[in-house]
Amino acid sequence: MENYYLYCLVIFIFFYGVSITLTSVFYHRAITHSAIELNPILKSIFLKSSVWLTGIEPKGWACMHRMHHQYSDGPSDPHSPHNNGVFGLFLAQSKKYEEILDQIRSKDPKIMSVIEDLDFPLHPLYQSGSLIWLTPYFSHAALALCFGYFTGFWLMGACYFVGLMSHPVQGWMVNSFGHFSGKRNFDLPDKSTNNFFVMLLCLGEGLQNNHHQYPDAAKFSLKWYEIDMGYSICLVLSWLGLLKFSANSKVP
Numbered sequence: 001m002e003n004y005y006l007y008c009l010v011i012f013i014f015f016y017g018v019s020i021t022l023t024s025v026f027y028h029r030a031i032t033h034s035a036i037e038l039n040p041i042l043k044s045i046f047l048k049s050s051v052w053l054t055g056i057e058p059k060g061w062a063c064m065h066r067m068h069h070q071y072s073d074g075p076s077d078p079h080s081p082h083n084n085g086v087f088g089l090f091l092a093q094s095k096k097y098e099e100i101l102d103q104i105r106s107k108d109p110k111i112m113s114v115i116e117d118l119d120f121p122l123h124p125l126y127q128s129g130s131l132i133w134l135t136p137y138f139s140h141a142a143l144a145l146c147f148g149y150f151t152g153f154w155l156m157g158a159c160y161f162v163g164l165m166s167h168p169v170q171g172w173m174v175n176s177f178g179h180f181s182g183k184r185n186f187d188l189p190d191k192s193t194n195n196f197f198v199m200l201l202c203l204g205e206g207l208q209n210n211h212h213q214y215p216d217a218a219k220f221s222l223k224w225y226e227i228d229m230g231y232s233i234c235l236v237l238s239w240l241g242l243l244k245f246s247a248n249s250k251v252p
């Protein structure tokens with residue numbers, strides 16, 4: 001096939017884009033911070049189907065992220081490069097996420113107090129604590145392998161799988177470099193920074209210093225050279241009537 005590698009790149013970027021959009025706009029700005037309010041039908045579709053696309057459980061993700069804001073870069077922060085190291089954070093964040101899901105299942109009072117306003121249950125794949133939660137990962141891997149087997153375009157299948165399941169790498173980039181290297185607009189007690197490269201690669205999520213200053217804001221960019229593509233997606237969805245901005249989501 002002519003331009004095979006170009007098509008592979010386009011497929012990777014498309015599915016990476018689907019994954020980071022769901023994480024930044026839906027999991028983060030909508031469910032965790034309520035900076036935007038999803039149309040009820042869209043919210044219901046998201047809660048039922050997002051796990052199948054991303055492999056991330058919404059309640060568990062929101063809980064871990066709220067704890068990150070509560071204890072930023074302190075000893076109880078579930079993921080900080082100052083506790084885990086920049087590279088150690090990659091595994092530490094997954095381990096902590098598993099622990100938090102266990103605590104939600106056992107209704108640990110301390111953990112439940114963090115998410116008491118989230119009026120939806122754990123996704124059915126996560127309720128028993130069995131390995132059934134791996135089903136989305138295996139399903140996408142199987143789809144990619146079938147595609148490779150029947151077409152011979154193995155790399156294209158791999159680009160689909162790696163792009164869609166890229167959330168651990170996205171999380172690692174934001175959680176490590178967004179608290180380790182970059183500029184600071186605000187002298188906050190945490191170590192959050194605005195990292196230019198992570199800002200571009202993760203739809204504005206690299207603007208951690210701005211976000212920690214205004215966690216309820218839907219828009220993370222404050223200066224002309226800061227780019228928040230996640231907010232642009234929120235604007236488009238709002239024009240389509242699929243979400244609205246919460247009253248407290250404006251930067252003061």
Ligand SMILES: [Zn+2]
Pocket residue numbers: 068178179192208212
């Ligand atoms: Zn942060």
Ligand SMILES: [Zn+2]
Pocket residue numbers: 028032033065069211215
């Ligand atoms: Zn946040």
